[in-house]
Amino acid sequence: MFELIPPAIFMIIGALLIGPARGHLRTAIVLAAPLITLWFIWQVPNGVAYDIAFLDYRIEPLEGSEVRRLFATIFALMAFVGGLYAFRQAKWYELSSAYAYAAGAIGVSFAGDLITLFLYWELMALFSTVVVWCGGTPEARRAGVRYAIMHLLGGVILKVGIEGVIVHTGSIDIRPMLANNFDTWMILTGILINAAAPPVSAWLADSYPNSSATGSVFLSAFTTKTAVLALILLFPGEPALIGIGLFMVMYGIIYALLENDIRRILAYSIVNQVGFMVVAIGIGTHLAINGAAAHAFAHIIYKALLFMSAGVVVYRTGFNRCTDVGGLFRTMPLTAVCGIIGALAISGFPLTSGFTTKTMISQAAADESLVVVYMLLAAASAGVFLHAGIKFPWFVFFQRDSGLRPKDAPWNMGAAMVIFSVLCILLGVAPELLYRFLPYPVEYQAYTAGKVLFYLQLLMFSGLAFFLLLPLMKRTETISLDMDWLWRVLLYKLAVRVYRLASAAGSAVSSAVWAALFQLRNIAHRYLGTSKHATRPGVFTRAWPIGVTALWIAVLLTAYVLVYYF
């Protein structure tokens, strides 16, 4: 009986109960809801569980498969560790919306049809916006509005595509397709907006760093990775994704190198990492899809770990920028070590989860003889070490002594970081633990001496480049323009210009109308006015002498006679 309930429902119930519950009960709900959900995720059988008639459609709220369970598992795990990290520091409404947001991600994972997928998709958009707003600053409020606009727009585009597919094929099934007509392009575009693909990557780096220290941990996990899952389910092997993914990979590196805000560096590196997955989905072979899924799983863990480490720094110091912090390893050893483990994992260092998952994607590119893709991914791996692997820990925990001596992480934040640090290393040392659950059978050997040596050379010499080029990477108190400049500034200025022009034209017309009315009023006053305040009564309302009246009557009669005869 319980197996028929979509696991997302348990998460939603948890989100609803967090509000009214108090004290230890709330803590219990925060920690138990994701675990209960996780248990039910593992009860979902392969294939469509059942369908429900809705209008003319057969809705399939629950469809299981390896890759769906894998993503739902990491989403639930993320909610649990994120909840542990946040429950003592975050406001209850932030926790509640983060859980509803996670429920959306889990719902998407098991959605058997496009309509269900869309509903959970919008649930994510709504509650992730609330999480952004929980940043509480005016800047968070504005960034949240921009975030909501972008995601509602993405939702509309997705919906247009879904409607098109339903009308033209009559099917609402989720099945692999290629972007070869308007409908499928709309679906792909809608999904890619959530994946932070160009040209709208900017929403991610705009909103995540403005959320609270705990909120950004949740935000880093769900939206982009559900988009990755949707791409795996709907567009495996879509060639356009390779180019888009490579652009994301490079975009993330370049912007992260320019950035000064600690969490914005990490936000750009989400785009970079999702780019790896998008490339893999574009390659589309079994190894590539395995790589994309495994990398998404590992990525959620180490990226959340990095955001947790940065979150502790923000929580303890109140500073967001590299130029304000530095030398924090002295009093925050745990946060520093966990941050470094996350940084090594994201760089794909041997013995971390990044190595055992990201190299699958490179291998898939090599197997398909995609020379350029392989070389760019290798260069990007070096670049990841540069912008996230060293830059993040170096500028936050070392660099110079900022004089700050904040306390280390509170126990719950520390515990959450330790759990994820252990997982980063565990999946690096024993990748079979993860490989067992991938969508296709894995024959991939993560560790060969040659491969380890190649990546060590690549990474360590990137490290050398970092320290030699440090003078070129001096942090400046700046932000970097992105595509969103087009609408935040250009379109805004254009709109202001048009508004001013229109209002100038409008006021010219209306003042002319007013002048004409004023004239009419004067004329009326002059002839008909009876007002006591007027200096003289109007022409026709004055008391004229009889003689004058008689004279006018004579004139009128004469005129009448003249008109009559001629």
Added chain:
Amino acid sequence: MMNEPQKPDHWLALPATIKLLWRVFVAVLVVLVLAQAFIYIKGYFGVDGWFGFGAVFGFLSCLVMVLVAKALGFVLKRREDYYDDGERDV
């Protein structure tokens, strides 16, 4: 500002330690390149199997990326309050 005794900094921040770390780092780099004489790196496209390819490629890609970022920075970087004026009244 009493007459506090100057506390020695963390051992990791001492110049001697940093010097030692640099030496170890350079030694590791040298070993990693020389190790290729003993460990075979399979090149998928020929060039990536060359001696020291990973090292040179890693270093050069980083150099290019840093320079590109630096160049783009001249165009893209703005003061932090750049967006504030336009959007204050939104």
